[in-house]
Amino acid sequence: xxxxxxxxxxxxxxxxxxxxxxxxxxxxxxxxxxxxxxxxxxxxxxxxxxxxxxxxxxxxxxxxxxxxxxxxxxxxxxxxxxxxxxxxxxxxxxxxxxxxxxxxxxxxxxxxxxxxxxxxxxxxxxxxxxxxxxxxxxxxxxxxxxxxxxxxxxxxxxxxxxxxxxxxxxxxxxxxxxxxxxxxxxxxxxxxxxxxxxxxxxxxxxxxxxxxxxxxxxxxxxxxxxxxxxxxxxxxxxxxxxxxxxxxxxxxxxxxxxxxxxxxxxxxxxxxxxxxxx
Amino acid sequence: xxxxxxxxxxxxxxxxxxxxxxxxxxxxxxxxxxxxxxxxxxxxxxxxxxxxxxxxxxxxxxxxxxxxxxxxxxxxxxxxxxxxxxxxxxxxxxxxxxxxxxxxxxxxxxxxxxxxxxxxxxxxxxxxxxxxxxxxxxxxxxxxxxxxxxxxxxxxxxxxxxxxxxxxxxxxxxxxxxxxxxxxxxxxxxxxxxxxxxxxxxxxxxxxxxxxxxxxxxxxxxxxxxxxxxxxxxxxxxxxxxxxxxxxxxxxxxxxxxxxxxxxxxxxxxxxxxxxxxxxxxxxxxxxxxxxxxxxxxxxxxxxxxxxxxxxxxxxxx
Numbered sequence: 154x155x156x157x158x159x160x161x162x163x164x165x166x167x168x169x170x171x172x173x174x175x176x177x178x179x180x181x182x183x184x185x186x187x188x189x190x191x192x193x194x195x196x197x198x199x200x201x202x203x204x205x206x207x208x209x210x211x212x213x214x215x216x217x218x219x220x221x222x223x224x225x226x227x228x229x230x231x232x233x234x235x236x237x238x239x240x241x242x243x244x245x246x247x248x249x250x251x252x253x254x255x256x257x258x259x260x261x262x263x264x265x266x267x268x269x270x271x272x273x274x275x276x277x278x279x280x281x282x283x284x285x286x287x288x289x290x291x292x293x294x295x296x297x298x299x300x301x302x303x304x305x306x307x308x309x310x311x312x313x314x315x316x317x318x319x320x321x322x323x324x325x326x327x328x329x330x331x332x333x334x335x336x337x338x339x340x341x342x343x344x345x346x347x348x349x350x351x352x353x354x355x356x357x358x359x360x361x362x363x364x365x366x367x368x369x370x371x372x373x374x375x376x377x378x379x380x381x382x383x384x385x386x387x388x389x390x391x392x393x394x395x396x397x398x399x400x401x402x403x404x405x406x407x408x409x410x411x412x413x414x415x416x417x418x419x420x421x422x423x424x425x426x427x428x429x430x431x
Numbered sequence: 432x433x434x435x436x437x438x439x440x441x442x443x444x445x446x447x448x449x450x451x452x453x454x455x456x457x458x459x460x461x462x463x464x465x466x467x468x469x470x471x472x473x474x475x476x477x478x479x480x481x482x483x484x485x486x487x488x489x490x491x492x493x494x495x496x497x498x499x500x501x502x503x504x505x506x507x508x509x510x511x512x513x514x515x516x517x518x519x520x521x522x523x524x525x526x527x528x529x530x531x532x533x534x535x536x537x538x539x540x541x542x543x544x545x546x547x548x549x550x551x552x553x554x555x556x557x558x559x560x561x562x563x564x565x566x567x568x569x570x571x572x573x574x575x576x577x578x579x580x581x582x583x584x585x586x587x588x589x590x591x592x593x594x595x596x597x598x599x600x601x602x603x604x605x606x607x608x609x610x611x612x613x614x615x616x617x618x619x620x621x622x623x624x625x626x627x628x629x630x631x632x633x634x635x636x637x638x639x640x641x642x643x644x645x646x647x648x649x650x651x652x653x654x655x656x657x658x659x660x661x662x663x664x665x666x667x668x669x670x671x672x673x674x675x676x677x678x679x680x681x682x683x684x685x686x687x688x689x690x691x692x693x694x695x696x697x698x699x700x701x702x703x704x705x706x707x708x709x710x711x712x713x714x715x716x717x718x719x720x721x722x723x724x725x726x727x728x729x730x731x732x733x734x735x736x737x738x739x740x741x742x743x744x745x746x747x748x749x
Contacts, residue, residue, distance in 0.1 A: 269625070283618045
């Protein structure tokens with residue numbers, strides 16, 4: 154049972170060339186190994202992400218998908234291997250440095266600023282974009298005030314885009330789960346990221362919420378050209394919206410290719426699809 | 432029967448009978464309340480941004496005051512000494528971030544709490560090593576703080592208002608307003624609140640925890656310096672001051688660990704409460720209840736509002 158996103162209807166066969174033009178490699182994972190004590194979370198994983206594409210990472214539970222995202226934006230430091238972003242190799246990147254380079258992300262277990270309103274959460278997403286003198290901000294005067302207004306406009310645009318106008322003044326702790334997920338996406342978008350890492354953006358949602366989320370993800374991708382790396386469990390969603398899929402199992406890469414290639418790959422069927430697909 | 436009369440009737444009769452004494456007691460209570468509030472404020476700042484209960488806040492007050500006086504005694508002009516002390520507090524903030532918080536990042540809060548114990552004893556040792564252990568006199572007049580007092584006539588008597596206490600209240604109000612604006616009106620304030628809510632989310636939007644920690648520890652250092660000057664001007668500057676850090680605990684329980692207005696109101700309630708309690712009900716048990724009465728007030732509050740007066744309401748989705 155899959156949520157049917159818009160794109161399939163528009164672009165007809167899923168394997169037809171997408172309307173967007175994929176660029177070169179923007180982000181590459183090279184021979185990354187990560188272990189916690191004696192547990193190998195990732196073993197020698199390599200793959201790349203091309204600009205403007207939707208790249209999915211799938212795999213059974215415990216395959217190392219979230220670890221992979223955490224390595225990509227610096228939450229975890231891999232023991233071996235590098236992350237290459239726009240051609241530069243990074244060994245020990247800090248998460249806030251990754252954010253400064255243009256990597257936005259959301260979390261599997263929502264990580265919002267619970268005590269703050271939706272608006273403040275999204276404004277916090279623009280922290281890196283605000284550079285005006287902070288004493289001027291204290292006085293709410295001149296260029297600082299103008300800047301604040303500018304950022305508010307950008308944030309309102311995102312709020313409109315994600316259709317969360319009605320909750321902008323609500324503290325996020327009070328929102329239902331599906332909307333919290335959407336606010337988290339909004340906050341990541343406020344960074345105007347070039348790469349967006351989404352950790353199970355549709356987990357725990359009902360069909361309707363999933364369809365909305367699918368639509369938003371695809372619109373972000375098409376509208377802003379944002380490169381998207383997502384982890385998702387819903388096979389229907391993954392096969393429909395991604396350009397390429399990398400499959401992990403027990404911390405190793407077992408397949409990499411278009412949804413059709415992955416779907417017919419024997420190793421993947423054995424490890425994963427064979428079990429969950431009827 | 433006699434006891435009930437002593438508890439419920441005679442103190443109030445005294446209050447009505449001698450309004451000047453009542454006003455004086457209230458004033459004294461408010462003044463020590465302001466100082467409790469300032470100390471609690473230092474705790475709240477650090478707790479809000481990093482979830483750490485900073486046991487060292489009390490010793491930071493002593494350390495700041497000692498540095499100020501020590502520099503002056505070594506021939507540095509008063510205002511230059513003040514500026515230099517601020518620099519020392521900034522260096523301390525950087526040091527704490529680099530040597531204590533950064534290596535302990537992602538450790539349980541109790542570990543960080545223990546680390547602040549370590550910091551306390553380190554600062555005591557360092558302070559004694561550099562400035563010696565004997566009490567010093569605060570350079571209040573050299574800093575332009577007023578001395579002497581006003582006499583205000585109330586009813587048939589009069590009330591004495593120390594000028595230094597009035598100055599303390601004014602400076603405390605300015606600091607509170609300043610911090611309120613910082614927290615609620617600026618990008619840095621939003622980042623501070625963000626870090627307080629979720630470290631990983633803050634990191635993911637590009638907020639640097641290191642930078643935020645330096646800012647809050649420096650802000651707490653500035654508050655500590657102000658507290659040290661005010662408190663030092665009323666008694667003297669010695670390590671005994673460190674004990675007042677413990678007075679901040681009932682204030683925090685009352686005001687909530689995360690609320691700046693809570694720290695202020697809590698401080699005033701505790702200050703007034705213990706002075707009134709000591710003056711009117713103290714004689715019943717032979718006096719001297721000031722030192723523990725604050726904790727009783729806090730305990731009673733804890734029964735009815737575990738999150739404090741202004742603490743964030745505990746909302747849990749089930």
